[in-house]
Amino acid sequence: MDKILVIVGTLLITNSLSAGNVTPKDQILEAYSNMQYPQARRLAYKHSKLPESRLVKALCAVFDRKKQDLGYGLPELKNIYNDKNLNSKLRLQAGLAYARAAQTLQMREGVYPIADGIDFNAIYDSIINTYPDSPEACFAVVYQAQSLFESSDKKNNLKGISILEKFLTNYKGPKNFLAAINILIADQYIISDANYRKATKYMLNAYKSGISNPRTREIVLYRIGRTYDLKLKDKKSAQKYYRMFIKKYPNSSSTPIIKRYLREMGVQNG
């Protein structure tokens, strides 16, 4: 009889661990992931002992505009980030959200005084140094560079570019996050210096590293060809990338235009 009970019990436990049963942690994260803030909050309060609950409660307090409580959310995110007893992934999310929320709230001058004085750059530095190969570090470095680029000062521009370039050199994480950083560097080289040669180099890097947004992928390939053609006067390279574009995107709205560019260059079958 005992043996039968053990077998039945094992089967029941196995069944409960199979795809049908979702843990409270996953339920909370799933609800927040779907931006179902009321449900996420409810589950987080129900299972308040879980560290994920603490994170989700704080994130809801910051990002759920209908029930925003920055007075609770921001300090709590900071505490989670500084709490060394917690899982590093949770701390990373809390830190990045805290710093970015503070940065974006400070942009709305005078509207959110609670965010004033928060040194978000220090937290970005900390994230980049502590988690250098994470996607979150990619976000952090872009956020950090943004604050420099916003000043529209050439010195700050170049400083921002060098921060991004340094990051690229050291980064060893998932490659698909590098595309955005390369595009940003390319744009900033154009803004600060009209340095199209460097801009093209970084756009090519972006394209090769794999751009996730299909529309951005198309636009970057177009830009590469057009920069060679219009700004660098390198017709041979321009033709190469124009042909690549036509082959990859035959139905694009830019394809007839690129064919015209080729015709204007004197290339047959353009």
Next chain:
Amino acid sequence: MAVEVSAGKLKYYWPVYLLVAIPLVMVLIFSYYPIFNGFIHIFYEWDGDTVEEYVGLGNVYKIMHDTDLWKSFGVVGIFVLANLFKMIIPIMAAVVLHHVINERANYIYRIMFVIPMVVPAMVFFLMWKYFYEPNAGVLNEILRACGVIKATEIIQWLSNSVLVIPSLVFAGFPWVGAFGVLIYLAGLQNIPEDIYEAAEIDGAGPVRIFWKMELPLIMTQVRINLILMIIGTIQQWQNVYLFVGESGGPNGIASVPGLIVFREAFSRGLFGYGCAVGFLLFLVTLCLTFINNKFVRTKK
């Protein structure tokens, strides 16, 4: 008349108070709370949903510099004056109806006044919009048939900046609003017969009877209608929207404040600014109502 209620009476009459409390709570929730909420949002940049940023007197500053808004008050002033004039027609109609001796005819005429009330206002405005259509509209066709304009001539009732406001004023001609007629008629029917007999004995003619007797005795109804007319005209924007669209006609010349509230809130998503303009409208209506109460006296 209100009297103090002792605790004992309250215990006895509590069902009555409960029954009164229920609609009172509904009014507080569905009428007063939205007004209060709207007032609070004057000080916010609000998109009607989640974006709510405190901007202090930012919206008030915007109102002060919004030339289109101040021009629209001029337009609504024209409409108020025009509607003031239009109040005369229902009074005249009520007086004439009141003096119809034949009971059956009187009844039939009253029914005929009431029946058009079932036509929704929007249908009414759309019909008038069709009347004003420049190429194939009824008004231009009538004028062509009467030889007032040539066969290929077109009068642009709603797209000419000079004609658009008069056209909006003229819509609804002959302006015999059944509601007003019935109100005045009820007032006239309350005048005792012996007053008419006394006036006849004194040799007063119909005009004198109207000016000296009937009009003063229905002044309460006139005053109520005047207040309702002012409030309604200041708030109304649906007819302008239907006739000339959101832009308020050629160069926005026929824009009224209510249309601006709608445009700013629902088209541009600036609900906070819409609330501010709405509150300004409320203040203007309140002032005019106060003036009306102070200066339009009713003789008892």
Next chain:
Amino acid sequence: MAKKDLPSNNSIANKIGLFMALAFYVVSIIMVGINTSESTGIIDRDVETITVAHWQLEDGFREGFDEAIKQYEALKAKEGKRVKVIQTTVPVRGYSQWFITQLISGDPSDIIELSGASRLHNQYFVPLSSYIARPNPYNKGTPLAGIPWKDTYIDGMNSSLDQIYADYFGVGTFFHVTRVYVNKKLLRAATGNDKMPTTFDEWMEDCRQLREYGEKTGKAIIPIGVRGFDKVTLKHLFVQYFSQLNGRLNDNNTEFCTPNVSVGELLDGMSRKKLDRNRLLAAVDLIKDVGKNFSEGFTATDLEQTKFLFFTGNVGFFPEGTWNAWSMVKNSPFEVEVINIPVIGPNNQHYKKFTGQISEAGVGVGGKFGITKASKHFDLALDFMHFLTSYKINQLTMMEYCKWPPAVIKAEYKDLLKKFKPTEGDAMRAINPPFYIGKKSRTKTTEVLERIIINDIDNPKKYFWNEFVKNIPFMLQEVKQSLDDAERQFFNLEGQRSCIAAGLLKDKLLPQKQKALELRYSMGLENLVERLNRQYNSKAAFKALKLLQKEDADEQKEVK
């Protein structure tokens, strides 16, 4: 005057009236009950019901949808499932307001045609990026079998990709182009032949002959019918001719070498006098010439009135989108020809500036329907969307019923629809004129064009420029608003990032779901970089407008 009692035989009439009122009241209650139970399944709980709401009231659309619904319900019945799909339509004039209030109320339809800002889509609609890479199951046995859902679209679902939140909140069902509908009979009577105009001057000459014909016969003939009430036709013609004259700006004037020159870049060029102002304003001359052929009072004429005038044989040409094609052709008692908008030809004074006919290739897909987060029947709603956008059904609803170009590739264009196939023209891209930024400044700019036409202004370019400068304060307000919105979006984007990251923190994550989330995560960063670029362009627009304002103020001082 005392009133005597009314005759007593009126009591019978009163009773009849009361009975009728009660009867109508009871019937109304029953109707409301039936309608409510249909949508909420109060009476029949075994039926799974979803509602689909949209604003497409054009001829054939609702009928096509009804047929698709009928086939879907029958298909599900064969599978043993009882489903009901209810179609709800809302007129376009009130749709955007209805849309917002439905979403805010928390009880919207399951599937709604998208409208309004991206922020609303992100807030209230289910992101579909996890589903678009998989094949549409209803394409089995068709030329699109096995192809990922997004690749079955003519634009690869690019126009459904929300550029702010880097996700797909809806899927499209059709696309549209603009054509000119011609009353062949009237044109033949006026010009003596069936030749359709291909150039601007030919078009103006045909219009002149139509006017003459009207004067000769005493008929009120309108050479060109327009949608004046909502200013659509005038806006479209202005963009069309502006683009035909300035198409090269897309090629040569983009700082970032992007496919489209931005309004900020154009304003910057204008403020620094790098661009030929005369050329930028040349389209105003053309609009004045075209406008001479509009009806008097065109600003008050709406679409229905213009269509009525067309059907009654009073209008020669009507530039309008293909969304009205079927109603134009079906309801006209004469033959209707469909032509492209005429281009600037060699005889035109502005021909030297002409850069080419605008390309329609890769035109965006519209009629996007999304599934609301509040929907309690997500799986059924998604299934129905798959069905609606399948090869067979998309062509059925669009091509057979409303004669609209469908969103799917490899569609078979026949008869009238052949004229709606996008043309490449001279491979020039359309440009947004730099004279307006948002709704308010666009309305004011269009009003300026209207005044130029109505008042027959002598020097239209100079007048237009002066009015543009007067509008700069509104444009500055709009740019400031857009910069403020951008700052708020940065905050919202971080919220979105944290949501995606939370999904990736789960213990049990199916490989497919993980891949989809990772894709959204990296797209989020790319999207952020694009937003930074746009912010830069907006700031450039702000600076340029300030410079233009200062330039005008300095000129005024000099004159004084």
